[in-house]
Amino acid sequence: xxxxxxxxxxxLRGVRMPxxxxxxxxxxxxxxxxxxxxxxAFWRARVLNRHHEPARGGALYISNHQSFLDPILMSYALRRxxxxxxxxxxxxxxxxxxxxxxxxxxxxRRATADTAAMKEAMRRLKRGGQVVVFAEGTRTPxxxxxxxxxxxxxxxxxTADWTVPVLIDGAFEAxxxxxxxxxxxxxxxxxxxAISRADARRQEPHDFLRRVRQTIVDMQHxxxxxxxxxxxxxxAEGNAPKQPPGPPGSGATARRRSPPQG
Numbered sequence: 001x002x003x004x005x006x007x008x009x010x011x012l013r014g015v016r017m018p019x020x021x022x023x024x025x026x027x028x029x030x031x032x033x034x035x036x037x038x039x040x041a042f043w044r045a046r047v048l049n050r051h052h053e054p055a056r057g058g059a060l061y062i063s064n065h066q067s068f069l070d071p072i073l074m075s076y077a078l079r080r081x082x083x084x085x086x087x088x089x090x091x092x093x094x095x096x097x098x099x100x101x102x103x104x105x106x107x108x109r110r111a112t113a114d115t116a117a118m119k120e121a122m123r124r125l126k127r128g129g130q131v132v133v134f135a136e137g138t139r140t141p142x143x144x145x146x147x148x149x150x151x152x153x154x155x156x157x158x159t160a161d162w163t164v165p166v167l168i169d170g171a172f173e174a175x176x177x178x179x180x181x182x183x184x185x186x187x188x189x190x191x192x193x194a195i196s197r198a199d200a201r202r203q204e205p206h207d208f209l210r211r212v213r214q215t216i217v218d219m220q221h222x223x224x225x226x227x228x229x230x231x232x233x234x235x236a237e238g239n240a241p242k243q244p245p246g247p248p249g250s251g252a253t254a255r256r257r258s259p260p261q262g
Contacts (some may be wrong), residue, residue, distance in 0.1 A: 004048040004190070004226075011055035012079035021056055022129055024081040028100055033220055035076045036049040039114075043069075043174055045187045046076035050225075057161030058125035059194070062143045062152060062212050064220075065134035066171035069182065071105075073168050073189050074132050083124045083131045104129075110137070118151060122159045131155070135209070144218065144232050144240045148213050149184040153205035155211075156197070163200055165192035165212050167219040169229070188227060190219050214238060 017023040048161070053059070061082070063074050074083035081104055088107040091097045106124075108117035121131050133155065135148035156163040167190040175183030192215050200208055217238055222233055235241045247256040 006046070006048050007051060008050045008052050009055050010051070012053065014077050017080065018055055020128065021080065022127065025102075028081050028104070031103060032076055035072050039069075039073065039076060039187070043170075043185050043187045043190065045073065047189045047191075049191040050077055052164055052194050053078050053080065054162040054164070054194050056128070058128055058159060059130045059162040059164060060125060060155050060160035061130065061132040061164045061166050062135050062148075062156070062216075063132060063166035064168055064216055065136045065139050066143065066168050067139060067175035067182070069171050069175060069187075070168055071132065073171060073187060074166055075130075077189065078130070080130050081167060083121070083129050085121065085131075085133060113151070118154065121155055125155065125159045125161075131160075135213070137176050140172055142232075143239065144234065145213060145217050147239070148209045150205065150209065153209050156195075157200045157205060157208065160200075161197055162194040163197075163212065164194045165215045165219070166190070167192070167216050167223060169220055169223050169227075186227065188223050190223055192216070193218060210238075232250060 011018060048159055053160075061074060063070065071084050071086070075084075083104040083106065084100075085108040086100055086105040088109050090100060090105075091107045106117065106120050108114050121133070133152055135152045136146040137149045138146075140146060168187070169190070170185050170187035176186060177180035195212075203211065217234065221231060233241050
């Protein structure tokens with residue numbers, strides 16, 4: 001099986017960014033390098049298809065969401081700095097607020113239509129920056145890629161010059177939602193081919209999001225095959241398959257009848 005490449009966009013290989021492209025601060029570059037060493041050593045992280053990083057223009061990275069490690073994983077091998085949406089509760093923690101803000105994070109309120117966060121993302125994209133969104137809106141419960149939030153299409157079709165699909169695989173096994181702290185593992189980050197704004201606008205928003213999600217699902221299937229991980233099942237619509245109903249009185253039935261927990 002042919003190996004996938006892992007080299008940066010040739011236009012971004014130098015120390016300096018191309019003219020007109022926002023560069024990283026010395027602090028950002030230091031943290032990026034430190035995290036590269038940590039993640040490569042502890043999680044044997046591999047980053048594939050880095051050459052799909054656009055050299056210029058506002059770029060929106062649409063990624064699946066597997067763990068708390070994802071914001072770092074998604075961006076630590078890119079040459080251009082990346083901006084993140086982070087849940088607003090993280091900005092209430094003294095010290096941590098300053099740390100994540102220094103790494104280009106900005107707050108978003110979960111479970112609401114946060115227009116302020118969307119406007120800030122659009123502002124940073126219009127300035128030629130790179131923004132990452134985890135389109136599922138929450139971490140996966142089982143490793144599969146869930147439905148995407150509809151507002152993501154607005155950023156891709158109205159503001160971003162480029163949209164890049166991103167797969168993170170293996171982070172769920174290293175740090176699932178049920179685990180308080182991460183464990184060791186093997187993590188792969190894989191970038192898809194950048195989609196231009198003109199191309200994104202040729203489709204209805206829901207069709208475009210379906211296309212991007214399917215691209216990430218396809219990358220997941222291929223990546224797990226290459227790394228020897230078992231495949232994750234999806235139904236014909238690309239969603240997690242429904243579990244068959246259990247017999248009366250079974251645990252499965254009892255769980256369905258229980259009221260939702262928090």
